[in-house]
Amino acid sequence: MSTHIPNTDHTHTHDLTPEDAHRWPDVAAVPTGRAARLRGLAAGRLFRYAAADLDVRIEYPDGSRNGRYAQSVQPRMILRRPDDFARRVGSGGLIGFGESFMAGDWSTDDLVGVLTPFASRVARLVPRPLQALRPLVLPKHPAEEENTTANTRSNIARHYDLSNELFATFLDETMTYSSALFADPATTDIDDLPxxxxxxxxxxxxxxxxxxxxxxxxxxxxxxxxxxxxxxELCLRAAARGATVRSVTLSSEQRDLALRRVAEAGVADRVQIDLLDYRLVEGTYDAVVSVEMIEAVGEKYWPTYFSTIDRLLAPGGRVAIQAITMPHDRMRASRHTYTWVHKYIFPGGQLTSLKALRSVTAQHTSLRLTDTMAMGTHYAETLRLWRERFTARRREVAELGFDATFMRMWQFYLAYSEAGFRAGYLDVHQLVFARPDRGEPR
Structure with missing residues (x-):
C-alpha cells in the first residue's frame, strides 16, 4: 500500500521564545522537504516498533498509547508533536531525539525513567540491517571538533568555560565534576546502603x-x-600530603578558580597550574593522575595521550586514571557517530573501553593496566544528586543568564548520563597503569 506524501510542509511549532529560537536555530527548525518527510515516516514507524517492547508508556495526542507499560502510570513519554519528533529523529538520529526534548516535542515527569529503558536496549533499538545505513544518513563529526592542539582548547572551553557560577549551582563544596565514591566497592555494595x-x-x-x-x-x-x-580539589589534597603538584588544564575559568582555592589553602608554593595542552608538558614525574579527562582526548589521540604519560613518568612510577567506559563492541559501533552529546555538551569527546585501553598501552607504551575497579552505580547516584540540585536551583541558573532551552538541554544531559549508568550501558573505572617489574614508585 502506498503512502501519500504531501508536497507542502505544515507550520511547525516549538516551545522556544523568539529570543531562544534565535540562539538555538537547530532546535527551533524542524527538518523540511520531501527527504525529511520520508525519513520522518520511517522513523515514526521504527519508533513505534522499538518502543513496543520498552518499559515505557508512550502517549500520543490522539489518545493512543504504545510500549510494554501502555496501561500503567509510569514512566510516561508524552509525544506532543509526534510528526516533528519523527522528522528530527529521522534526519538526526540521537541529535534529533535530544533536540526534540529541547524543543518541547515530547515531555515527561520522569526523564531518567524514560531514558533508562532506551539505554538498556540501545544496541537493539534499530534493526541490525538498518544499522549499516547510519553512516549514510546521519551527520558526520565536524572537522573543527577534532582534538588537534589547535582545536582542543575551544572544545574544552565550550563546556568548562560556560561559567564557574553555573557549575557551582549543582556541584558540592569540593567543586568536583566526576563520579563520587560513596563507599569502597571492595568492601561495601552501594545497593546495601541508603x-x-x-x-x-x-x-x-x-x-x-x-x-x-x-x-x-x-x-x-x-x-x-x-x-x-x-x-x-585533587591539587589541594595531594599538596596536603606533601606532594609537589603540577596540574595542566585548557579551561581558563577552571584554572582561575583552582588557583584561588590553592592560594586560600596556603599551598601555592607546592602547586603549579598551567594553561597547557597535555601534549606539551615536559619534565619527569613520580606519579600521574587524570580524572575523567581521557573522554576529551579522542580515539585518534589515545596513543599520543598514553605515550606522553609514558615519556613523563619516572622509573617505578604509577599512573591512576578515572575513566568512563562502555562495552567494546558498542564503542566500535558508535565511534564514528556524531551524537547529541557531541553537538551540545562535549565536542570532540569519545568514550573508551577497557579492551581499547589495554590495546593502546600495549601497542604504544611500556605501561600496562595492572588494576581496575568499576563504580558505575556510584556515578548514577552522583548524577542523580547533581540533577536534583540543578533542577532545584533553576532560578539561580536563569539569573546567571541561561535561558529555558539551555536548562532543558542540561536537564536532558544529566538525565541521559544517569540513565546510561543505571542501564549498565556506561561504567566508570579507577585504573592503575605501571611498568611491569620496574619496582615501586619513589
Missing amino acids: APDWADLADAQRRKVDRLLDLAGVREGTRLLEIGTGWG
Missing part, C-alpha cells in the same frame, strides 16, 4: 580523590602531574 543524599556527596568526592592518590602512590615528596585540573 540512597545517598546531598550531605554525603562532598565526603564521597574526597574519598574518590584520596583513593586515586593512594593508587598512584602519592605521598610526601612525590612529584605529581595531574592532567585535567578541574577546579583544584
